[in-house]
Amino acid sequence: MARPSKYSAEFRSDAIALWRASAGRRTFKDVAADLNVNPETLRTWVRDAEGRPAAAGAVEGPEGELARLRAENARLAKAEKGMASGAGDPASGSGVFRPGDEVKAAAWDFISAHAETFGIKRICRVLEVSRSGYYRWIAGAEARAARQADEDALVEEIREIHTEHGGNYGALRVHAELRGFGHTVNRKRVARLMRKHHIVGRHLRKKKRTTIPDRLAPPAPDLVRRDFTAGALDEKWCGDITYVQVGASWLYLACVVDMRSRRVLGWSMASHMRTELVTDALRAAVATRGGDVTGVIFHSDRGSQYTSAAFAQVSDEYGIRRSMGRVGSSYDNALAESLWQGLKRETMHKNLFLTMSQARLEIFRWLTYYNTRRRHSALSYLSPLEFEQQHHKEARLSLAA
Structure with missing residues (x-):
């Protein structure tokens, strides 16, 4: 019997969409490096998908394409407008020239x-x-x-x-x-x-609260207490849910993050906020770690998805210890909130998502980029994957010594 793949069908589908979006401008090797998969594995997924009909909604019709182009044209027209009156003027009382x-x-x-x-x-x-x-x-x-x-x-x-x-x-x-x-x-x-030279990075924007607590469900104890550090990989994880607007509807995203390496181990996207959104993300994280995660602490807010019996059952299945912060306190899950800030700051400021496939592709692209290439200030400016590779290398050297 063949061993089940550690990559979910959702991940494979998004990986194929990412490859197709490159339109031949990038090689299998380049795209696979961002996904942290073998190039031949990605090539096999794409080849297998060629023989199957495209998923519903994957190809935009003329109306969808026209709407997308109109929205893009509006965005560009807005970007071309002149700067606000007085923008760039010296501050009141300051000299135009400094003595020097x-x-x-x-x-x-x-x-x-x-x-x-x-x-x-x-x-x-x-x-x-x-x-x-x-x-x-x-x-x-x-x-x-x-x-x-x-x-x-x-x-x-x-x-x-x-x-x-x-x-x-x-x-x-x-x-x-x-x-x-x-x-x-x-x-x-x-x-x-x-x-x-006016080269400016992205700035934070105001966020909207999304947690919907279930006050009748018994909460788990707070095993983290705002200490988002960990001495080893798979000692502490955290997770949360966010959403993005897609036309007149919403796309919801759940993630699981390793507190030691800041790597997004698993995620799931759907058009609903049912419990399977968070259980699918948790199962994806367990698969990334090879299936054996007994004893790891998973920290979340007290949203109804995380206090549900179904989520507790999946956590117990893998020997995961649940931990929850207080109701209404974003600081109790600050690491996950920081991930959402980065995602929205770096992708959603410039995108008006009109289709689910467009939103999924852009979010998937950013998550893989975040794991493999984006330098993280808490990791001495290594990417999460580079940090884990360095961690494993040091561990092997320590054992050899």
């Missing part, structure tokens, strides 16, 4: 331009600057040109990193990416250049 290089450089340029007509000595006297300073400026022209060339090259790399990660990275993650490429560069310099 800008004004001095203008003075030295003026002296160079009129030296033959009036003489250097006379101009320096009128401008009340020293001739020695002017000559030092002349002598340093080559060094300044070299520094400017280095700065221009660094800004270009910053732009490439910023663009590659969808405009999401701020100064800290851009700096970590540069260090990962072998650059020795100061973090404050990166922040200054990004500020100077």
Whole structure:
């Protein structure tokens, strides 16, 4: 009897959709790397899917396509509008120029331009600057040109990193990416250049509360108590539900996160908030860890899905210890809330989802990117998968010693 696959049908379907969305611009190897699967496995899934009819709703009709194009056109038209009146003006009471290089450089340029007509000595006297300073400026022209060339090259790399990660990275993650490429560069310099050239990462937006507690269901004890650290993988997990608007309806997303590596171990998406949404995500996480997760703590809020008898039964089936925070306190499940903030900040600000397939694909794309490539501040700016690989490597070295 063949061993069951650790990849759910939902995951395989979304992986195939991600490959098809690349439209030949990316290889099987590239897409598989984001999914953390073998390229041949992905190739097999795609090949097998070619022989089956497309799922209902996977192909947009003319009306859906027209609606999508109209929405995209409206978004672009809005983006092209001019900046608000007064945007970018200096703050009240601040100087346009700071006393320093800008004004001095203008003075030295003026002296160079009129030296033959009036003489250097006379101009320096009128401008009340020293001739020695002017000559030092002349002598340093080559060094300044070299520094400017280095700065221009660094800004270009910053732009490439910023663009590659969808405009999401701020100064800290851009700096970590540069260090990962072998650059020795100061973090404050990166922040200054990004500020100077108006390269800005995504900012947090207000969130909407989604937890619907079942006050009659017996809650589990709080085994975490806002301590979202863990000494080992699979010591503590946490989970939560969020939703995104798709046309006039909603798509709901449940995730399970390892508190040690911040990796999203399992997730599930559906057009409902029934208990199977969270049980499917939990089963996917268990499959990711190979099936043996006895003793792991799973922390959640007190939403009715997590206090249900069905969820308790699945948790007991795998030997998972349930933990719950207080009602109405987002801080008691802050790690999961942070994941939702990142997801919405980096994907939903620019997307008006018109079909379920479009929403699923974009969310799936971000979750795989988050696990394999997105640098995490709590992991010394490694991605969750890189952190786990380093963790396993250190464990093997420790055993060998």
